[in-house]
Amino acid sequence: MPKDFRATTLERAIGRQLAGWRSERELSLVEAGQRVGFSSAKLSMMENAVQPSAPVDVMALGYVYKVPTPEWQAVVLRAQHAERVRTRGPGAVVNFDPAADFANLVFESTVLRVFTTDLVPAVFQLPGYTDAVMQTDDPVRTARLAMVREAWATRLRDKDPLIVQAVFPEAVLRPVVGGPRVMKAQLLHLMEVSEHETVSVRVVPRGAGAYPAMGSPFTLLGFPHRQHDDVAYLETFVRGEYVEEQGMAEQCAQRFAALRSVALGEGESLELLAEAAADL
Structure with missing residues (x-):
């Protein structure tokens, strides 16, 4: 080796x-x-x-x-x-699709740090919410999001459960995705999962103004093996991309730490989720 x-x-x-x-x-x-x-x-x-x-x-x-x-x-x-x-060093292009592989990497990880800008994190999306978001999009991507959700659900009660730390702006809570019933169910689900000891949900309030990584969602995955470095995952509707260069992955880790520092604590974030659900 x-x-x-x-x-x-x-x-x-x-x-x-x-x-x-x-x-x-x-x-x-x-x-x-x-x-x-x-x-x-x-x-x-x-x-x-x-x-x-x-x-x-x-x-x-x-x-x-x-x-x-x-x-x-x-x-x-x-x-x-x-x-x-x-x-x-990097050579010819190879037929490897990170978007198709991402659910596998989620299943293998021990820590997931997720920052979204306009959607509920994929691991916490209910099927109705995902369907509403993707109803005019690629059905393959819809299926992949479902696989990510299932990967987390499978790990939730493992003897070595996946730790998920999620941060997103308050704007994620306001669009009525799929109608009031679907969105309210999604917000209540977020409140429920946030009570798991392996889950942290923090919301950046709209009063915070500009904040780190604004407009640049990413997911940072950590793994148990020494030979498996942290990997950042970025995705648009066009494609997914892994960022494996450790200097760049460390930049994502620093941004995430900064995001958590400007976000509300778990308790205050839960109150904001409840308020948004009550408004529907």
Whole structure:
């Protein structure tokens, strides 16, 4: 393994694909390792992106698992690209869509710091709210938002639950998205989830004036493995993008800390949510 290895989101997606191949064939790590000639430890580290997945190893797994040739070839190409980026810096474009991968990253994270500017954070959106927002948008994006919500819901009562810290301006509470009934249900849901000990919801009041990162929503994800650095996720209706350069991720962390400092505390934010719900 390269010294002080840090897995990129692409390498983690490759590992997830390898784990999916094995799971589909109902093989244990030991059984799969015996078939391909790897130790179970090596296979586990590849699947969890704790070490790189060499293209030749991906090819061997595709062959042993009898994966359709076009499918394993596509993953080999991704592994080759990941290897080039790791050894020589950014190279050719690879077919990897962060927007499609984001729910997986949410499921794997331990801390989620979310700043939105005009919508309720995706992890807390009710289906009716999401549908109202996306009714004239891409249905694929709607499905992806649902996957993000489900990823958080699945982790809510884990022995190692996902910690979510959300900050958004008061303006998020005022548009009557989907009509009064849908919006009121959404606000009540926000009040409910904010009472979980692993959730922090803070609102920037309109009287705060200008505030850090104004107009620039982002999500910052933290992970349990030492080899997995923090990743920032940015999204528009055109595409999603991961920001993995650690200097930039640290800038997002600093902005988020500054946002929390200008936002209301959890108790005052809850009161503002209740007030907005009562107005509907």
